[in-house]
Amino acid sequence: MSFSLDSLSAVELSKLIKSGGVSAKEVTEQAYSLIESRDDKVQAFLELTEDLAFSAAQKIDEARAKGEELPALAGVPMAFKDNMNLIGTHTTCASKMLEGFESVYTATCVQNMLEAGGIPLGKLNLDEFAFGSSTETSYYQTTKNPHDLERVPGGSSGGSAASVAAGESLITLGSDTGGSIRQPAAFCGVVGLKPTYGTVSRYGVVAFASSLDQVGPFSKTVEDNAYALQALAKKDPRDVTSQNITADFISQLTGDIRGKKIGVVSSMIEAKGVSEETKRALRKAQEHLKDLGAELIEVELPHAESAMSAYYVIGPAEAFSNLSRFDAVRYGHQAKASNLGDQTSHSRYEGFGPEVRRRILLGSYILSSELYHEYYYPAQQVRTLITKDYTDAFEKCDVILMPCSPRTAFKFGEIDDPTEMYLSDMFTVSINIAGNGGISLPIGFGDESGLPIAAQLVCPAFKDADLLKVAHALEGCYPKVEVAKIMKAGE
């Protein structure tokens, strides 16, 4: 075979397939051989779906042979976070609770990617039920950061980020409730987008916090990400919160951002917890933006700090309720017990890991009538203030630049206090609270750690096309994102 998935973007690969340079079958074969050699180390995949993949590849090759027009991402190897239903696969949410659970329907986001021509390679690891920032809480396996196998890939969509960084998949889907796409993308040095809430259907994605969850793509390039979003952003009658999006995300990627106003939140970039190398990288990014002809404008988000409190009130509260359905009656791990009450509580004790149990209990407590007005209601009021902060800031600028994660990927076991772990989301949660779009974009490697560093760009609601446009221009100032070096070593 004269092609290498490692050196191609999804868009380039699809063009190659359409031109007959390579068949979807060959692509699928190469993807699985890469997985075979790399996933032992990375452990991103929870399940491989060769049957589905090869039958999708065959359909594409047949359509091409008949001269039919192929969809935008025809033949692109893809994989999905294992909290997304795909009929014919298991959907475990990386939890013992759903061990062996077989999807009985397909999530709209997955369906949209398949209709765009994706080859479904399999399902990817995550923090159990997406509660976490390191993918360490998976019941099944520990996904490694492809840039340093001693380090976490971030979370909760750790498998989705790692798989792209390792060159196993070209596009993956993740879900982001408080940073679960952007932070692992930052840790793994790939592009990760959390679109504006309502852009992508949540139908079929196992809910964590319904008002915060949003699905988005991981990819090596911003262009790939824009193509993926174009396929994902469709109004879904099965999700009440899904919006009618008419934007064209692809045609905006001209590289010309002259006159664009970029808001900079210096207080965040220069914040105490942010590592020095991250600060330096972000200052450098500002220089690049200026060189591209953009205008830098200082903006403030006075309530952003309170976002953490609001997030840890709203998130667990909604999660508690969303996870009540796991009662071992219609599905799920079932403990042996002689009566229903014991069966339910023992099944949930055995089926859920400690972090999931903790958050459910926290949420249940927060929603109790005595705390509803003390915590839950005020948190939703604070949400109004945070949203207004962004609205005010976006009167002055088109896109805001801020850190994504205060630091680069940490080592396994390095953070064992749950409340300290929660701080990895400090720059990402406010965007979920307000609902805006946010993207994590690699801006080189740390001059101390040698690990990927990311910038986070944020856009006003439903201006994701602007976000991709600026990210695409900034991306051009850096060397092309490559598959993690150690992955290629020894092959």
Add this chain to the structure above:
Amino acid sequence: MKTLSEVFKKYEAVIGLEIHTELTSLDTKMFCSCKNSSTDPVNQNVCPVCLGMPGALPVPNKDAIKSIVLAGLATNCDIEKNSMFYRKNYFYPDMSKNYQITQGPVAFCMRGHLDLDVPTKAAQERVDIDKEEDGSYIAHIGITRIHMEEDAGKLNHIGGVDGRIAGADHSLIDYNRCGVPLIELVTEPDLRTPEEARLFMQKLREIFLTIKISDCSMEQGSMRCDGNVSLRKRGAKEFGVKTELKNMNSFKNLHDGLEYEIIRQANVLEEGGQVYQETRHWEPSNKRTVVMRTKETADDYRLFPDPDLAPYDLSDEFIDSVREFLPELPDQKRDRYIADYGLSKQDASELAGSLEQSSFFEEALGDKKEIAKSLANIILNNLAGYLNAEGLSISESKISAESISELAELLSSDEISSKQAKDVFAIMIEEDELPRVIVEERGMKQVSDKGAIVELVKEVIAKSPDQVQQYKDGNQKIIGYLVGQAMKASKGQGNPKLINQTLREELDKL
């Protein structure tokens, strides 16, 4: 204390109802597009949404919202334009998500009321109110709210006695009903007697049948009623401790369950005891209520706005478009019957209070306004009596509107007497024959020939010298006896009005 009247001398009962009605007229469930049907095989109408599969999301049924708005308009509620769905979190295996989607403090319909015409007999239970001359009164019953929610699945308890949950070894779940659109109406605690509660439920049912949102079958459980009851001493302002009563799945059970519970509470209080806040189950076969569960503290359902669903901001156009579907309601119909047909209030109210009866009445009436009173009489007395005794509905009986109409014509034109009408009706049922044919064949025509009646009357006067004397001495009432004798002599075919009139004329001639 053994009877309501004893209790009500000293205590006042405060009753509120919670009435759940399934919107059986809709084709699909509340939040998914599964069929809304109660007759399909077990777990036939289930999907990821109503089974609470991971990742599934609810989408509200537009017609369900139209139905509840219609219900609100029909019960004098304010329609709240801005309301939301909430989640009520509790674990029970018939509720697949372990939360019920319902509404929060603001429901689609708020602050409504119904006015009950409490007729003479039913009015007897109430002792603290000024009544009309005929003993009836009107009760104004407030409706707190009507909210939209989803029904739960059905549990079958296996291994116990009579399918009861206590003592069952295991339970089987059918989720066909899970997610069926349900509206819950909550009344103000304005009801004071079991009869008022029964009449409220009857009236509400008729309204819901009229606006066609449900089949309102209490037997099938598509309309279900729980009652909250407490007692307080007459004159007291404070409410007593209330109990919640379940399983009152017929009008009779609703009345009898409340009656039992009121007397039970009165006896507890009389003995110096305490009524506990608890849920009690009415057992019709044992005629008693038993404790289902006690409530030490109020349930904490972790109610919060459902983030999967959009808030509502109903437009005037939407509400007006629903209003267009509002048919003539029982109260309006009653007033029309009085104004247009001259029916008595009681007859009009009774007829209009039953969609089945009033539809039948109007079909039989056609444009023959002049037979309205006779027709009302026949429907409310003869037909209703027969249907009651047989346990039939009008549509189940073989009596046609045409034949009832014909019977009413015979009666209103004095061709037959009401006594004869009753006989003809009985024959109509027996022999499936038209009234005119029956009358002809049996020579049952009412004798209205003046000459014949004068002969009859003269004979009776001649045979009853004593009674005639009494009449002459001023005993007007005795004329009843003489009319009876004349009717007898006519073999029931004499026109009673004419006989009465002729008797007076002849007696006065003496």
Add this chain to the structure above:
Amino acid sequence: MALTSDDARRIADYARIAVDEGDLGQLADYLNNMMETLAPIKEFDLEGVEPTFHPIGDLTNVMREDEPGKSLPIELALKNAPQTSDRYFRVPTILGGQE
């Protein structure tokens, strides 16, 4: 006021999650710790601020038509159920053991 182990047990009971007696203290600590961390939420001046219960977008009156769609075939409906009986889902005694 700090939660005790007993409070933690009640919260766990409500959420239907069994707990080891030995873990109750730790659980209470976690909840107390979190409530303290989240306390700033109570310190804002929120007078007159409307809550945002629902996220952004065109989000009012979203409904579907009352038109039947596909339900799940019974095999799929029951596929993941730990216990079934004929076409039913099955659970052990609901009241048993809780007298």
